[in-house]
Amino acid sequence: MTLAKLQGDLLKVREDLTRAKKANEGFERVLQEMSILKSRSIANPATKSQLVEELKGKEILDLFSSVELDFEELRQTMAKQSIEKEGILDFIESIRTKKTFSFEDTQATLAFLEKSVEAFDASHIAVKPEFIGLIDLGPLAIEHKLMRSNSGVIVEKERFSEFLVALLSKKVFHDLVFETDRVKIVLKNAREIMVEAENANIRTMARIAKPTVY
Numbered sequence: 001m002t003l004a005k006l007q008g009d010l011l012k013v014r015e016d017l018t019r020a021k022k023a024n025e026g027f028e029r030v031l032q033e034m035s036i037l038k039s040r041s042i043a044n045p046a047t048k049s050q051l052v053e054e055l056k057g058k059e060i061l062d063l064f065s066s067v068e069l070d071f072e073e074l075r076q077t078m079a080k081q082s083i084e085k086e087g088i089l090d091f092i093e094s095i096r097t098k099k100t101f102s103f104e105d106t107q108a109t110l111a112f113l114e115k116s117v118e119a120f121d122a123s124h125i126a127v128k129p130e131f132i133g134l135i136d137l138g139p140l141a142i143e144h145k146l147m148r149s150n151s152g153v154i155v156e157k158e159r160f161s162e163f164l165v166a167l168l169s170k171k172v173f174h175d176l177v178f179e180t181d182r183v184k185i186v187l188k189n190a191r192e193i194m195v196e197a198e199n200a201n202i203r204t205m206a207r208i209a210k211p212t213v214y
Contacts, residue, residue: 027067034064093203098196101209106173106190110164113178113185113193115208117160120201122180125160128152130175130186140166152177 041048055061103109117125128151129135137153140146144166147154155163167173178185183197183205195205 027071030064030067093206095199096202097199098194099202099206100192100194101205103191103193103209106168109187109190109193110161110168112205112209113164113187114161116183116185116205117157117178117180119204119208120180120182121157122182123157124180125155125157126152126177126179127155127163128177128179130177130188134175135172137172140170140172 037051041051101112103112126149127137128149129137132151137151138148140163141148141153144159144163146163164173167176174187174189176187178187183195183201186194186196188194195202197205
């Protein structure tokens, strides 16, 4: 299998998963409706007798059994895949040079950025908009007396935390690139960050993001 085909297969799986989620949501509604029928039947025997008669001309029971069987087969297959994928996940993390991290809140994102800069011992951090013209860092450069660099600024490590607070206060804490000689950090929004770096550095940042997992 070529890498192009592998990527195509993964895209197809993602599309199929979207449909699978909808099927699961639909089955959840069916279960809720069946639970209501069950409760009414238990509460009133006459209701149960009426339901039995009405079901004689419908395929609801056979359809339910068939769907339930399909879900059970899918559950067993996914349980088997869960065991198989553990070794693959380790392999993926050993070759990854790009990773996206999501955080519960802005404070967690700030902490991640600060700890990452500290971990790589960068004396200066280049900061620029992800897309040219989207954000103007000029006013911040003047206000905080920062060195300009193309469309961005250069921030000393000692002032990095202060600069992050300034970005928040100006409501421009999004779509920014923070770059050192060892890592490129793309701040998508206040709770999502994408990192590009050598694998060893990616793993370091994964430990910073989730220290109890890595």
